[in-house]
Amino acid sequence: MDEEGFGMLGRMMVALEEIEGCREFAALIPEVRTNLVYARAHAKTRDDVFAIDGRITVVEGRPRAAGRVRFGASSHMARLIIELRKVDLSVRAGIDFANTPHLTAWLEDHCRTKGWVFSVIDRRGEPEGIKETEGASMPWKVAEAVRMAGGKVPKIFYETGAVGKEPVSVLVGSDPIEVAGQACEIARKYHGPG
Amino acid sequence: MDEEGFGMLGRMMVALEEIEGCREFAALIPEVRTNLVYARAHAKTRDDVFAIDGRITVVEGRPRAAGRVRFGASSHMARLIIELRKVDLSVRAGIDFANTPHLTAWLEDHCRTKGWVFSVIDRRGEPEGIKETEGASMPWKVAEAVRMAGGKVPKIFYETGAVGKEPVSVLVGSDPIEVAGQACEIARKYHGPG
Amino acid sequence: MDEEGFGMLGRMMVALEEIEGCREFAALIPEVRTNLVYARAHAKTRDDVFAIDGRITVVEGRPRAAGRVRFGASSHMARLIIELRKVDLSVRAGIDFANTPHLTAWLEDHCRTKGWVFSVIDRRGEPEGIKETEGASMPWKVAEAVRMAGGKVPKIFYETGAVGKEPVSVLVGSDPIEVAGQACEIARKYHGPG
Amino acid sequence: MDEEGFGMLGRMMVALEEIEGCREFAALIPEVRTNLVYARAHAKTRDDVFAIDGRITVVEGRPRAAGRVRFGASSHMARLIIELRKVDLSVRAGIDFANTPHLTAWLEDHCRTKGWVFSVIDRRGEPEGIKETEGASMPWKVAEAVRMAGGKVPKIFYETGAVGKEPVSVLVGSDPIEVAGQACEIARKYHGPG
Numbered sequence: 001m002d003e004e005g006f007g008m009l010g011r012m013m014v015a016l017e018e019i020e021g022c023r024e025f026a027a028l029i030p031e032v033r034t035n036l037v038y039a040r041a042h043a044k045t046r047d048d049v050f051a052i053d054g055r056i057t058v059v060e061g062r063p064r065a066a067g068r069v070r071f072g073a074s075s076h077m078a079r080l081i082i083e084l085r086k087v088d089l090s091v092r093a094g095i096d097f098a099n100t101p102h103l104t105a106w107l108e109d110h111c112r113t114k115g116w117v118f119s120v121i122d123r124r125g126e127p128e129g130i131k132e133t134e135g136a137s138m139p140w141k142v143a144e145a146v147r148m149a150g151g152k153v154p155k156i157f158y159e160t161g162a163v164g165k166e167p168v169s170v171l172v173g174s175d176p177i178e179v180a181g182q183a184c185e186i187a188r189k190y191h192g193p194g
Numbered sequence: 195m196d197e198e199g200f201g202m203l204g205r206m207m208v209a210l211e212e213i214e215g216c217r218e219f220a221a222l223i224p225e226v227r228t229n230l231v232y233a234r235a236h237a238k239t240r241d242d243v244f245a246i247d248g249r250i251t252v253v254e255g256r257p258r259a260a261g262r263v264r265f266g267a268s269s270h271m272a273r274l275i276i277e278l279r280k281v282d283l284s285v286r287a288g289i290d291f292a293n294t295p296h297l298t299a300w301l302e303d304h305c306r307t308k309g310w311v312f313s314v315i316d317r318r319g320e321p322e323g324i325k326e327t328e329g330a331s332m333p334w335k336v337a338e339a340v341r342m343a344g345g346k347v348p349k350i351f352y353e354t355g356a357v358g359k360e361p362v363s364v365l366v367g368s369d370p371i372e373v374a375g376q377a378c379e380i381a382r383k384y385h386g387p388g
Numbered sequence: 389m390d391e392e393g394f395g396m397l398g399r400m401m402v403a404l405e406e407i408e409g410c411r412e413f414a415a416l417i418p419e420v421r422t423n424l425v426y427a428r429a430h431a432k433t434r435d436d437v438f439a440i441d442g443r444i445t446v447v448e449g450r451p452r453a454a455g456r457v458r459f460g461a462s463s464h465m466a467r468l469i470i471e472l473r474k475v476d477l478s479v480r481a482g483i484d485f486a487n488t489p490h491l492t493a494w495l496e497d498h499c500r501t502k503g504w505v506f507s508v509i510d511r512r513g514e515p516e517g518i519k520e521t522e523g524a525s526m527p528w529k530v531a532e533a534v535r536m537a538g539g540k541v542p543k544i545f546y547e548t549g550a551v552g553k554e555p556v557s558v559l560v561g562s563d564p565i566e567v568a569g570q571a572c573e574i575a576r577k578y579h580g581p582g
Numbered sequence: 583m584d585e586e587g588f589g590m591l592g593r594m595m596v597a598l599e600e601i602e603g604c605r606e607f608a609a610l611i612p613e614v615r616t617n618l619v620y621a622r623a624h625a626k627t628r629d630d631v632f633a634i635d636g637r638i639t640v641v642e643g644r645p646r647a648a649g650r651v652r653f654g655a656s657s658h659m660a661r662l663i664i665e666l667r668k669v670d671l672s673v674r675a676g677i678d679f680a681n682t683p684h685l686t687a688w689l690e691d692h693c694r695t696k697g698w699v700f701s702v703i704d705r706r707g708e709p710e711g712i713k714e715t716e717g718a719s720m721p722w723k724v725a726e727a728v729r730m731a732g733g734k735v736p737k738i739f740y741e742t743g744a745v746g747k748e749p750v751s752v753l754v755g756s757d758p759i760e761v762a763g764q765a766c767e768i769a770r771k772y773h774g775p776g
Binding site for chain 2: 389393394396397398399401402405456457
């Protein structure tokens with residue numbers, strides 16, 4: 001590993017510890033679990049992106065990483081970050097979490113308060129030819145999130161509407177400690193419906 | 195804990211070790227992860243059902259339990275077993291795993307070879323009033339699986355067709371060591387499409 | 389595994405959970421760590437004795453098992469229990485923990501209160517020929533503990549006085565839940581010197 | 583955490599992964615377990631030294647960290663490194679492992695081959711007044727190791743001869759990846775007596 005890698009790995013460990021220490025975040029971990037990713041400054045492939053092997057799940061009511069932080073440990077979130085970086089190179093980190101109608105409305109408000117760009121990917125609009133080709137969805141999804149955000153990479157966005165896919169929200173930023181802190185702040189401020 | 199509990203917990207640990215030792219099973223763990231459950235002989239609620247806290251996920255390419263085996267650690271799979279037991283009291287254990295069109299076709303063949311009853315729950319047929327009521331789906335799903343199996347509890351069944359829900363397969367039996375062994379045999383024999 | 393093994397494994401898991409949940413016990417875990425062992429009713433070798441692979445260590449200030457509960461996972465404590473069973477077959481479980489002059493004095497009092505037999509193995513009395521032969525110490529140590537206890541297997545004993553060996557205390561009983569409970573009670577009642 | 587800390591933490595994680603991946607090192611882990619430490623460039627106290635919470639133990643025949651890498655997680659090894667740095671500021675990392683007469687003789691040869699300084703601390707020479715004062719041993723031990731090495735900080739040294747203390751060997755260097763690599767090379771080359 002090189003110097004960039006050592007510093008990135010240290011930041012990932014600190015970010016992960018923040019998430020594991022935030023009991024409220026457990027309520028935002030979806031069935032498909034949460035991942036936290038961090039791309040090299042010149043990332044080209046998923047092997048340039050740190051992620052958590054086995055993702056973050058809920059154990060004894062708290063967020064817990066299933067495995068180690070490794071380059072290449074994520075497929076979906078790593079490809080998402082790499083695709084977003086084609087639009088904005090400052091995006092290097094991201095985290096995914098739950099999505100419900102109630103949370104979505106709350107997040108939209110939260111983004112307004114923070115001055116963050118919010119967006120949505122409605123997968124019912126995805127062309128059939130793309131849906132059927134393994135791996136082809138990502139460029140379409142990112143283009144859709146950016147289009148719906150008026151041409152910018154949004155800070156938070158969600159995708160919804162697919163058969164057989166749990167909808168999730170995504171928050172992105174430049175550093176895993178930043179995105180972990182922002183995700184934990186959301187978890188502490190948000191209280192579910194009812 | 196009582197004598198029944200100690201023996202059940204020991205059996206859960208041995209069953210879990212079989213799954214963790216079966217590298218091929220990692221390919222059958224869905225995004226929503228796998229759980230393994232085991233109900234008391236007179237189980238009434240989810241607190242009478244052992245399950246794995248945090249479920250089983252994939253770490254370093256192998257199945258790995260995220261947390262401990264505990265009574266009450268599952269909601270969905272525990273309620274499924276309890277509902278199935280209203281039809282057949284011999285059902286005490288179950289495991290869920292991936293579902294794809296290719297695997298479904300293979301499982302149907304496998305069941306024929308084994309002399310096992312196979313069934314399906316098509317959630318597109320679920321009445322709207324049930325879908326919208328939290329927790330109301332389970333009796334409908336079990337009734338549907340049993341109806342499609344000609345009135346018997348099937349050995350393997352799957353549910354499919356819901357927006358926002360990953361489809362999964364379920365295998366049930368009388369003991370977690372039995373169902374773990376049967377699930378691992380499937381994992382070793384099945385090879386994905388292509 | 390057989391029926392006896394399943395029940396024993398369940399009891400070991402419950403006993404371990406009690407120890408892991410007793411924060412005060414962390415202060416009694418020696419540098420060489422703690423093990424908890426449980427022998428079959430007809431145990432002949434260490435492979436008939438459950439123990440914790442990697443023993444119990446202190447993580448984040450709490451007792452934590454390093455690995456799984458397995459038959460054969462202990463050498464020293466397993467051989468100790470097997471040797472004790474030559475004197476008293478009701479002894480099936482044991483746990484080892486710290487030993488200091490202050491704790492020893494306290495334990496002697498505690499045993500008096502409980503009506504338990506207390507004993508000591510002073511390894512300075514061990515014949516040279518035994519010390520030098522790998523594995524030969526155990527029969528001598530058990531004979532010494534029993535001799536110093538007036539012919540009975542003591543409930544608690546300690547060994548001390550060897551160059552290169554950290555002294556430890558041992559508590560034995562018929563069941564791991566019993567010995568875990570008794571060890572945790574000691575940990576909660578005992579407060580170190582000063 | 584600051585930039586130095588992030589980079590150090592990343593290096594600790596990589597060093598730890600090397601040790602965990604070296605099955606042969608398990609044979610060199612003493613009863614008191616192994617720690618790996620890494621001091622800040624301007625370390626003053628143990629809170630400036632990274633170490634492994636719960637140390638490294640043997641699980642399923644392999645080295646395994648019990649807990650997380652944290653500043654302040656070691657007392658003994660951290661104080662040893664800080665004391666050594668009073669003689670040589672380039673020393674920032676260290677690892678401890680087993681010590682037997684056979685290994686000692688082998689290590690002395692290995693040091694000769696590598697051109698490394700080897701030393702010994704014979705605790706039978708420790709003045710009584712120092713032995714009895716908690717924490718007073720470390721300056722004496724380091725002075726003794728340096729004195730026996732002709733005034734230099736040795737690369738490898740061991741301490742022996744104390745009642746109630748397991749003897750260990752220590753290897754030091756400037757970086758945890760360096761010392762982990764050197765310790766694993768020793769483990770792979772060394773084969774125990776017989």
